[in-house]
Amino acid sequence: MDLFPIFLKLTGRPCIVIGAGNLAESKIESLRAAHAAVTVIAPEARPSIVELAQAGEITWLRREYAPGDIADGTFLVVTATDVGAVNRAVYLEATGKNIICNAVDDPPFCDFYFPSVVRRGDLQIAISTAGASPALAQRLRKEINAQLPLDTGDWLTDLGNLRREVTQMEPLNDERKLLLHQLAQREVCGYDGCPSRQLARQHALTNPKHD
Ligand SMILES: C[C@@]1(CC(=O)O)C2=NC(=C\c3[nH]c(c(CCC(=O)O)c3CC(=O)O)Cc3[nH]c(c(CC(=O)O)c3CCC(=O)O)/C=C3\N/C(=C\2)[C@@H](CCC(=O)O)[C@]3(C)CC(=O)O)/[C@H]1CCC(=O)O
């Protein structure tokens, strides 16, 4: 299956999760990590979800899903109840309104799949097997996780700042491109005394960009 891999900006966007059990919990967590505005509809919720609602971090409507719950303007829907027929009804309502929906563990009723994710700060590596083997996606996540240094996110923040300095001051040319590729090699440029870092700063100071 040819899936389209993208990283979505969800900040403040209204997202609905139907169900508040084990599976919903992890989906809510990943939506909240992207700062989505989450509304949960379920008669019963896991303690962590109740706490989020009490803290005003999410909205919890304590009742069963009813047709019409997927408001126009909703950006994305996840349905994770333990009743297949309910999940499918939610999916049909959402897609009828052109809103993308994931019915957990029910591939024909998913417009998108959740990937397995390795994260270090702004760096995210998302793995999908298009549903062929979620267990493989999970195993690869663990392997990559074990290999990727824990401070990669901090290093990336530093690299991003340095790149911003360079791109603000340097005109876009091959020299700048080469410099940015050198900076991105942590084994070469992961420390302050790195010649490319010094060069980048020096270039930024001495070669102001001309519009
Ligand atoms: C990646 C991850 C993300 C997440 O869930 O957030 C994820 N499943 C994970 C784990 C996992 N899921 C299952 C097992 C047991 C072993 C196994 O079955 O292989 C394990 C492993 C375990 O937990 O041990 C069971 C399972 N999963 C699906 C079905 C239905 C079916 O295949 O028909 C069944 C059978 C249910 C049943 O038995 O009835 C379907 C989907 N699961 C997906 C995502 C989507 C495709 C992802 C992809 O491959 O691209 C898709 C299509 C839809 C969706 O988005 O939900 C997460 C790993 C998180 C991590 O640890 O990193």
Ligand SMILES: NC(=O)c1ccc[n+]([C@@H]2O[C@H](COP(=O)([O-])OP(=O)(O)OC[C@H]3O[C@@H](n4cnc5c(N)ncnc54)[C@H](O)[C@@H]3O)[C@@H](O)[C@H]2O)c1
């Ligand atoms: N948890 C797993 O590891 C796992 C693995 C494979 C498949 N599944 C399947 O995924 C589904 C969800 O699993 P779970 O563990 O999160 O279930 P769960 O029992 O923990 O949670 C179900 C949630 O759905 C809510 N719900 C039930 N009917 C509803 C309705 N009409 N409207 C709104 N909410 C409703 C319940 O209040 C509860 O919050 C199940 O179908 C399960 O068989 C779960």
